[in-house]
Every structure is written in structure tokens, then in C-alpha cells.
Amino acid sequence: METAAAAPGVVAVAYSGGRDSTALLFATLQVARPLGWRVVALHVHHGLHPRADEWLAHCRRQCEAWRRCGWPVSLVWEHLGLHPAPGQSVEAVARRARYQALRRMAMGQGATVVLLGHHRTDQAETFVLQALRGAGVAGLAGMPAAAHREGLVWLRPWLGRPRSEIEAYVRRHRLRYVDDDSNADERYARNRLRARVWPALLEAFPQAEAALADAAAWAQEAATCLDELAAIDLSSLDHGQGLDLRACLRLPPARARNALRAWIRQASGQRPSMPLLERLWHEGPHRATARWDWAGGELRLYRGTLRWCPHSGQPAGAREGVREARLSLRGAGAIALPGWGGRLHVEAVDHGGVPWSRLRRLELRARSGGEQFQAGPGRPPRSLKKQFQSAGVAVWAREGPLVYDVQGHLLFVPGLGMDARTWAEPGRRQWRLRWEPTA
Structure with a gap:
């Protein structure tokens, strides 16, 4: 219409x-x-x-x-x-x-x-x-x-x-x-x-x-006050990347629950249920990493930060059993990889990228164990697990394909970026890859 x-x-x-x-x-x-x-x-x-x-x-x-x-x-x-x-x-x-x-x-x-x-x-x-x-x-x-x-x-x-x-x-x-x-x-x-x-x-x-309708009117005023208080608290608790759950739980209990309730409603579009709030309240302080299903997505906790991520309906490739694939690139842009649960972006950069010759034909692989990644020039290569932990990459942000060139050199790891061992020399035209998960 x-x-x-x-x-x-x-x-x-x-x-x-x-x-x-x-x-x-x-x-x-x-x-x-x-x-x-x-x-x-x-x-x-x-x-x-x-x-x-x-x-x-x-x-x-x-x-x-x-x-x-x-x-x-x-x-x-x-x-x-x-x-x-x-x-x-x-x-x-x-x-x-x-x-x-x-x-x-x-x-x-x-x-x-x-x-x-x-x-x-x-x-x-x-x-x-x-x-x-x-x-x-x-x-x-x-x-x-x-x-x-x-x-x-x-x-x-x-x-x-x-x-x-x-x-x-x-x-x-x-x-x-x-x-x-x-x-x-x-x-x-x-x-x-x-x-x-x-x-x-x-x-x-x-x-x-009449008395019950008046009670509803009082509740409306109280709800408005609670929303305004939550807005004040969330201005310092929500840093754009998610909710600082540890700082939230340091507030007085009633105020903390009010802020948490408001943040979940704003993030997911649905008012949280009491069972969900209870789980977050009791489990959140004791877990470094956790997930809770909610409102067609997940509340994800990692290192004290709570995020809500909607489900795309398409599971990541590793969970679907996709282990390897080949890809030919023709230029900068975004390539949808639904079997892997996301999109691979190709971007021109001034430094930290690779020559185009390495990107023409690529191999996509799931993690198999033993892979090493170099985070920057002069740094030692380390296992992906240690690199993820050092960079503070949440478990769910590690999903997606590892990208190799046709010679079998690791070029890119979702959550970490381009492997420094393959970077182009300064002054040369270069490109980098970026992974955008949709699942």
C-alpha cells in the first residue's frame, strides 16, 4: 500500500x-x-x-x-x-x-x-x-x-x-x-x-x-520515572558496544535491575521476562562467556560486556559442516557467504593489507587446529586461541572462514584481521579483508 x-x-x-x-x-x-x-x-x-x-x-x-x-x-x-x-x-x-x-x-x-x-x-x-x-x-x-x-x-x-x-x-x-x-x-x-x-x-x-483505573495511572507515572532513571544510568553503562554488566550490577539492586531491564528492551525490542532477568542476575557475575536465547536472537556476554545479536536464520558454516570452499575475487566490495553465516568485505587500504595478486583466488577453510597467526610486524606467530584471548575476541565472533591464498598462506582470520606475514610493502597498492557475521 x-x-x-x-x-x-x-x-x-x-x-x-x-x-x-x-x-x-x-x-x-x-x-x-x-x-x-x-x-x-x-x-x-x-x-x-x-x-x-x-x-x-x-x-x-x-x-x-x-x-x-x-x-x-x-x-x-x-x-x-x-x-x-x-x-x-x-x-x-x-x-x-x-x-x-x-x-x-x-x-x-x-x-x-x-x-x-x-x-x-x-x-x-x-x-x-x-x-x-x-x-x-x-x-x-x-x-x-x-x-x-x-x-x-x-x-x-x-x-x-x-x-x-x-x-x-x-x-x-x-x-x-x-x-x-x-x-x-x-x-x-x-x-x-x-x-x-x-x-x-x-x-x-x-x-x-475507578480505583483500579487510578492504580494503572499511578503505575504509568512510576513507569515513566523508572524509564528516566534508566536513561540516566545507561548513559554511563552502555558504551556503544554493549552493556557493561559488571558496572551495572554494582548499582543498588533495584536500580541495577531497572537499568538491565530497560537496556534489554531497547536492544531487542521486547520487554524481558522475569526468568530471563533472574538468569542474567545470578549467572552473569560468575561467567566470563555466556549466551542466553531471547527475542529471536541471543544475549551474549563476554568479558563483562553484554550484547544482543539477532539470529539471521542462517547458521555459520562450521556448524553446518562446511569445511572448505574456493572463491575468486574481481575487486573491492562485499561477497555474501551464506553457508558460512556472513559477508566477506574487500577494502582498499594504505597499510596492513596484501597485494591484489594474493586475493584473486582464495581458499576458505574452517579451523582445524594448529593454525598460527601473526598480529603485527615483529611479533611472534601464536596459536589462534592465544591470539583471540589476547585481543579479547568473543567466542561467537571467531566464527567464519579462515582465508588462505592459493599457495596455502594464511591471509585473514575473522576477529583478528590480516596476518602480518603476508602484508604488502609500504607504498604498494593493497587491500584487506573484513568479516561481517550475519548469524
């Missing part, structure tokens, strides 16, 4: 056809017409419910009816056809895909604001569910009234309004909406809460909804 230029006076409303989104769309139209705004109703067809086609048809009829009455509304929809894998949360998969689709449609219509129909009851329910899942402050904060993400402003204008007010609004204006019967399916946690827990909770504590 092509993205239109952001147009003033265009507002998007997430419109499922249900009661809450119908009320929000109708209320938005009341404000939009006198101001000359254009309202875009965004409908997501998940492809999960047998009545989803009916809901889309209802939304189309309703928007067309309002349009004939002179209301400035248009409907845009996207069919997702989701197929969650076994073991995946249907709710989580649908939620992620829905927000991605809403963003695509809003940007395509030139809208910069998307309105969402969540209300105070939703917020209170979210607080309870997050607490039951053992969430921290960020999870208890629930849904923000306003959020800026990926070029859009997401607004929940009714977050302070109870569901009862929206129900009364719908009755007063005789609005027609679809009823999602999956809302009665108690396999889903929120539905169980609404059916079994919420009525009893309100009977025992009539002010529970």
Missing part, C-alpha cells in the same frame, strides 16, 4: 463494528463535520472468526449510510487471514497483526492520528489481568491515553469513561453494531474475568473499576 503525504484534517478511527468502536466513530463524525475534517474508518478482518465477513459487510453498510447523510466518512479495510501456530496465543497474534494493519491503513490515507475505543473498564480489566500474570510496573500501567509510535499518534479519548456511559450513548443515538459472540468464549482470560470475576468484584467493591 502506498503511503500518502500526511494530510491535515484527516483522522482515523479503528472500527471493528462493535459497540465501543461504533460509538467512537459516530462521536468523531459529530466533531469532524463542522471542522471540515475527513474521517477514515479502519477495519481489520483477521480471518479468524466465521462471521468476520458479516462484520465487514455491516461496517460497509453503516459507513455508506452515514456518507449518504453527508457525514465525511470513508471505510478502509484489510484482510489478514491469520493462522496462529499451535501453542501461540490467538489474542496476542491478532493484537500484533491488528495494530500493524491499522498503521499501514492510517499511513496510506495520510492520517497522523488513530483513535481507539478503549474505555475505563478496559483499563481496569487490563490492570487485573496484568497483576495476575505477575507483571511489573510497566505492565500494570496498562494502556496509555496517548502514545507516539512509528510516525502516528494513538489516542484513547474515552479511557477515563466507564463502559456504562458508552452503552448509554449508543442507546441514546440508536446506533447499530455487531455483537462478537467470541466475547463469551471463556477460553480467553479477559472473557473469564468479565463473566466470573468482575460482577462479584463490583458487588463487593462498587468503586473497584
Whole structure:
């Protein structure tokens, strides 16, 4: 979908056809017409419910009816056809895909604001569910009234309004909406809460909804303060190459865990789980080298520095059994070597390189043991293991092919560079190799 230029006076409303989104769309139209705004109703067809086609048809009829009455509304929809894998949360998969689709449609219509129909009851329910899942402050904060993400402003204008007010609004204006019967399916946690827990909770504590929503607001303020504190701490703990885990753990425990949590979220894009934090907290101080799987990648610890590296999906050559290969070079540039899990770069340099005659035909080999490398002129050749340790090269940064010329001379080692025994004489044109892992 092509993205239109952001147009003033265009507002998007997430419109499922249900009661809450119908009320929000109708209320938005009341404000939009006198101001000359254009309202875009965004409908997501998940492809999960047998009545989803009916809901889309209802939304189309309703928007067309309002349009004939002179209301400035248009409907845009996207069919997702989701197929969650076994073991995946249907709710989580649908939620992620829905927000991605809403963003695509809003940007395509030139809208910069998307309105969402969540209300105070939703917020209170979210607080309870997050607490039951053992969430921290960020999870208890629930849904923000306003959020800026990926070029859009997401607004929940009714977050302070109870569901009862929206129900009364719908009755007063005789609005027609679809009823999602999956809302009665108690396999889903929120539905169980609404059916079994919420009525009893309100009977025992009539002010529970307002109190829980207020608690979420307090949690939002606390989460903001914790984020700001983490930013202060990470300014001295993150040196660009990763997190100084040793320095982080010297902070007071609560502050250290807050900084660690924030750094993992920034690095990987996902808030860390409690089990992961516990492992890092207890294992990190006692291990010089370690890996922990997380968020489609790995958290890697080496000599006190923690890094997050995404998986490319392509394992390194040595792990795949690739032992030898031949390569012909034609000039500077990058050569993809997926079987080895990376790219080999060829670069012109002023010193520390080799003559081009050595690079025309190369042999790539996996480590077999006994190889020696000379780190610089006048230095003794030493085993790769000792050279790696001396240079502080992490174990996972040592993967990749050893590069030899056709005479069998070692030219290049990933993580160490060009072997000084093959360097070109000063003043001669020369090139060097550089390894970029993608796995």
C-alpha cells in the first residue's frame, strides 16, 4: 500500500463494528463535520472468526449510510487471514497483526492520528489481568491515553469513561453494531474475568473499576520515572558496544535491575521476562562467556560486556559442516557467504593489507587446529586461541572462514584481521579483508 503525504484534517478511527468502536466513530463524525475534517474508518478482518465477513459487510453498510447523510466518512479495510501456530496465543497474534494493519491503513490515507475505543473498564480489566500474570510496573500501567509510535499518534479519548456511559450513548443515538459472540468464549482470560470475576468484584467493591483505573495511572507515572532513571544510568553503562554488566550490577539492586531491564528492551525490542532477568542476575557475575536465547536472537556476554545479536536464520558454516570452499575475487566490495553465516568485505587500504595478486583466488577453510597467526610486524606467530584471548575476541565472533591464498598462506582470520606475514610493502597498492557475521 502506498503511503500518502500526511494530510491535515484527516483522522482515523479503528472500527471493528462493535459497540465501543461504533460509538467512537459516530462521536468523531459529530466533531469532524463542522471542522471540515475527513474521517477514515479502519477495519481489520483477521480471518479468524466465521462471521468476520458479516462484520465487514455491516461496517460497509453503516459507513455508506452515514456518507449518504453527508457525514465525511470513508471505510478502509484489510484482510489478514491469520493462522496462529499451535501453542501461540490467538489474542496476542491478532493484537500484533491488528495494530500493524491499522498503521499501514492510517499511513496510506495520510492520517497522523488513530483513535481507539478503549474505555475505563478496559483499563481496569487490563490492570487485573496484568497483576495476575505477575507483571511489573510497566505492565500494570496498562494502556496509555496517548502514545507516539512509528510516525502516528494513538489516542484513547474515552479511557477515563466507564463502559456504562458508552452503552448509554449508543442507546441514546440508536446506533447499530455487531455483537462478537467470541466475547463469551471463556477460553480467553479477559472473557473469564468479565463473566466470573468482575460482577462479584463490583458487588463487593462498587468503586473497584475507578480505583483500579487510578492504580494503572499511578503505575504509568512510576513507569515513566523508572524509564528516566534508566536513561540516566545507561548513559554511563552502555558504551556503544554493549552493556557493561559488571558496572551495572554494582548499582543498588533495584536500580541495577531497572537499568538491565530497560537496556534489554531497547536492544531487542521486547520487554524481558522475569526468568530471563533472574538468569542474567545470578549467572552473569560468575561467567566470563555466556549466551542466553531471547527475542529471536541471543544475549551474549563476554568479558563483562553484554550484547544482543539477532539470529539471521542462517547458521555459520562450521556448524553446518562446511569445511572448505574456493572463491575468486574481481575487486573491492562485499561477497555474501551464506553457508558460512556472513559477508566477506574487500577494502582498499594504505597499510596492513596484501597485494591484489594474493586475493584473486582464495581458499576458505574452517579451523582445524594448529593454525598460527601473526598480529603485527615483529611479533611472534601464536596459536589462534592465544591470539583471540589476547585481543579479547568473543567466542561467537571467531566464527567464519579462515582465508588462505592459493599457495596455502594464511591471509585473514575473522576477529583478528590480516596476518602480518603476508602484508604488502609500504607504498604498494593493497587491500584487506573484513568479516561481517550475519548469524
